[in-house]
Amino acid sequence: MDADEKHFFKLMDQMNPESFTSLEDIDIHETGALDIDALSRIKKKTFQTLNHPTLTSQEPTKAIKKKNIWFTGITAAALLILGVGLSLSTNVQAELRNMLQFIPGFGTVQEKSNDNPTYVLERPISVSLETGELTVEGILMQDDYTLINLYGNETERVKELTLVTDTGDVYPFHPSSISSSSALGPWVGTYSINQAIPRSEKSRFTLRIEDRSIGPFKLVPAHTSETLQGLGPSSEHNGIRIVAVQSALAEEHDQIHLLSQLPEGQEVDSYGKKPLAEDINISLMDHQGKNVDILQDADFVKESRLVFQRPSQDVLPLTLTIPSIRVVDRNAKATVTLSIPEQGTAEVNQTLSLAGFPITFTQVHRLSENEVRIYVNMHFDPNQPKTMQYFAIDALKLDGQSYSTHINESSRALEELNLPIQPGRKSLTFYIQDPLILLQGPWVIPLQP
Amino acid sequence: MEVSEHNLDSELLKQNPLALEFLMNAYANVVYGLIQRILGGLAQKEDIEECVSDVFVAAWNRIDEYDRSKAIFKTWLLILAKYKALDYRRKLIKQNITLSLEVDPAALHETEDVILSKEATQVTMGIIDSFPEPDRSLFYRRYFYYEKLDVLALQYGLTKKAIESRLYRCRTLLRQQLDYFEIGGHE
Numbered sequence: 001m002d003a004d005e006k007h008f009f010k011l012m013d014q015m016n017p018e019s020f021t022s023l024e025d026i027d028i029h030e031t032g033a034l035d036i037d038a039l040s041r042i043k044k045k046t047f048q049t050l051n052h053p054t055l056t057s058q059e060p061t062k063a064i065k066k067k068n069i070w071f072t073g074i075t076a077a078a079l080l081i082l083g084v085g086l087s088l089s090t091n092v093q094a095e096l097r098n099m100l101q102f103i104p105g106f107g108t109v110q111e112k113s114n115d116n117p118t119y120v121l122e123r124p125i126s127v128s129l130e131t132g133e134l135t136v137e138g139i140l141m142q143d144d145y146t147l148i149n150l151y152g153n154e155t156e157r158v159k160e161l162t163l164v165t166d167t168g169d170v171y172p173f174h175p176s177s178i179s180s181s182s183a184l185g186p187w188v189g190t191y192s193i194n195q196a197i198p199r200s201e202k203s204r205f206t207l208r209i210e211d212r213s214i215g216p217f218k219l220v221p222a223h224t225s226e227t228l229q230g231l232g233p234s235s236e237h238n239g240i241r242i243v244a245v246q247s248a249l250a251e252e253h254d255q256i257h258l259l260s261q262l263p264e265g266q267e268v269d270s271y272g273k274k275p276l277a278e279d280i281n282i283s284l285m286d287h288q289g290k291n292v293d294i295l296q297d298a299d300f301v302k303e304s305r306l307v308f309q310r311p312s313q314d315v316l317p318l319t320l321t322i323p324s325i326r327v328v329d330r331n332a333k334a335t336v337t338l339s340i341p342e343q344g345t346a347e348v349n350q351t352l353s354l355a356g357f358p359i360t361f362t363q364v365h366r367l368s369e370n371e372v373r374i375y376v377n378m379h380f381d382p383n384q385p386k387t388m389q390y391f392a393i394d395a396l397k398l399d400g401q402s403y404s405t406h407i408n409e410s411s412r413a414l415e416e417l418n419l420p421i422q423p424g425r426k427s428l429t430f431y432i433q434d435p436l437i438l439l440q441g442p443w444v445i446p447l448q449p
Numbered sequence: 450m451e452v453s454e455h456n457l458d459s460e461l462l463k464q465n466p467l468a469l470e471f472l473m474n475a476y477a478n479v480v481y482g483l484i485q486r487i488l489g490g491l492a493q494k495e496d497i498e499e500c501v502s503d504v505f506v507a508a509w510n511r512i513d514e515y516d517r518s519k520a521i522f523k524t525w526l527l528i529l530a531k532y533k534a535l536d537y538r539r540k541l542i543k544q545n546i547t548l549s550l551e552v553d554p555a556a557l558h559e560t561e562d563v564i565l566s567k568e569a570t571q572v573t574m575g576i577i578d579s580f581p582e583p584d585r586s587l588f589y590r591r592y593f594y595y596e597k598l599d600v601l602a603l604q605y606g607l608t609k610k611a612i613e614s615r616l617y618r619c620r621t622l623l624r625q626q627l628d629y630f631e632i633g634g635h636e
Contacts, residue, residue, distance in 0.1 A: 004620060005592075005616075005620075008592045008620055009595070011573070011627075012592040014564055014565045015564075015565055015570045016565050016566060016567045017531075018567060019567045019570035019571050020520070020528055020574070023524050023527075026586055026589045026593075028483070028594045028596060034477055034478045034482075038481070038494070038498055039473070039474075041498055042501050042502045042505070043470070043473050043477075045498070045502040046469070046502045046505045046509075047466070050506060052466050052469070108606070160521070170453075172454040172455075174521070174523060175521075176604075330611070
């Protein structure tokens with residue numbers, strides 16, 4: 001913990017407890033630090049303090065009595081990959097020991113840590129409410145914990161729910177996280193329980209949310225493979241493999257999750273659902289060469305997830321073509337210092353390298369005593385195997401002031417920066433990072449019919 | 450009557466000891482973890498257990514203050530635990546200072562019982578609540594609940610470096626806003 005962090009720990013410690021209003025959706029990780037002897041001592045002391053006899057055999061619920069819930073917790077190993085979604089870094093890949101499992105509804109891959117199958121919800125279940133719609137996007141049931149993903153639109157956020165087994169056992173779930181774009185907008189929530197739930201392929205489950213029941217439904221063993229490419233059809237280009245995992249979404253729609261493996265520090269920023277540059281975007285074609293529309297994204301849809309209307313059988317199989325992908329390199333940083341005229345425009349033609357790509361700062365124009373415009377040549381060429389399109393400014397080093405950029409409408413390459421400058425200064429230093437790099441494909445993936 | 454998550458608060462309000470038993474079975478682990486993180490290396494195991502017990506005693510005695518419409522029960526309990534742990538920490542620091550020959554001025558400062566006004570707290574929370582997710586959750590989980598960076602990285606599927614970077618951005622934004630409202634002061 002550095003001094004800066006310490007200051008904020010202290011600030012949060014000084015918050016007035018009577019004013020907390022918005023922590024209800026913040027859940028925290030259970031560490032499993034408490035052993036059964038310590039729990040016994042705590043119970044004994046608590047009952048003694050309150051002058052109550054210690055209870056030793058009370059069993060609150062049928063479900064809870066089967067397991068010492070204070071011992072359970074989502075293990076770090078099991079969560080190693082869960083949530084990464086878009087890409088698997090090479091060092092994560094190196095840690096994979098045996099099997100990979102794709103978890104529908106979460107759009108993620110996880111390591112299979114033991115011989116007991118992981119059960120998942122095969123396809124989402126949507127229910128219409130009096131106002132809005134609620135979708136059970138995914139369920140992940142492991143040996144000692146279960147996660148449920150809900151998506152709500154125009155409906156109240158769900159604060160708690162229960163899972164009921166076909167034997168009548170009831171398991172309460174609590175939110176691990178709930179995110180929404182606005183108070184009344186769509187939201188996504190993840191709910192968890194750190195407890196074993198007996199299950200098999202024959203088991204039927206029902207979700208209860210307030211007075212509404214969803215189900216009964218079955219869970220199925222997760223699709224498992226020793227390798228990433230074993231999870232679905234794939235294509236490799238210039239050492240990067242992209243895997244398309246296809247699954248049913250609803251009665252009339254299918255979805256594809258794209259997975260890829262990139263070096264440490266790099267992430268896929270875009271597969272091209274929106275054009276990466278003029279005419280560079282992902283496409284889905286049927287067997288007759290006709291385009292299949294990829295549907296517009298709703299809020300919270302991952303960049304790696306493509307949703308489309310299921311075409312008729314006679315035009316299958318479909319082919320997914322990814323002409324280029326855009327990758328962000330989190331490791332790349334550089335410092336720029338430019339001479340700035342007191343007024344007017346000056347040629348600078350200063351070139352430097354970021355992540356191995358050249359950037360030329362061609363001109364600077366003093367817009368006012370405290371703002372400067374810098375013209376940039378990114379040397380962007382989408383016909384090259386790799387080319388840089390954009391970079392970010394480290395805004396934290398701008399002393400709290402904002403900056404803006406202008407990109408070319410056609411190429412989407414960065415052209416101008418507008419940066420703050422102190423009055424009277426004749427040079428400007430700023431810090432650039434997170435380059436967006438276009439990697440040329442194509443990755444052509446024939447999908448399974 | 451059988452106690453469950455659904456009637457836990459009402460059964461505690463009726464002073465049903467089965468509800469207290471249920472409460473401890475269900476929440477002792479998460480309360481213990483939070484208190485252990487806040488007390489850090491200051492406390493012995495016995496101190497932590499005593500503090501956890503005090504939280505359940507406080508929950509029993511103060512259940513009438515719990516308002517279901519304002520927060521889920523677990524959040525209410527964790528806030529109770531957080532402030533109980535801070536009380537313990539102040540006491541432990543004072544004890545350590547008394548026992549130590551060399552008094553660290555910073556440690557003395559830690560023992561000050563400073564609480565922001567309700568208004569300042571609301572302003573601060575308002576700023577934090579304006580952070581986009583997952584930054585807002587990350588900020589609360591790190592600085593309010595003292596969660597470790599490694600744990601957050603695993604839970605959010607991000608690298609530790611990415612978590613640090615997001616938190617740094619949040620701290621900078623919060624500092625700028627608080628400067629405007631003249632809240633919080635500086636180190």
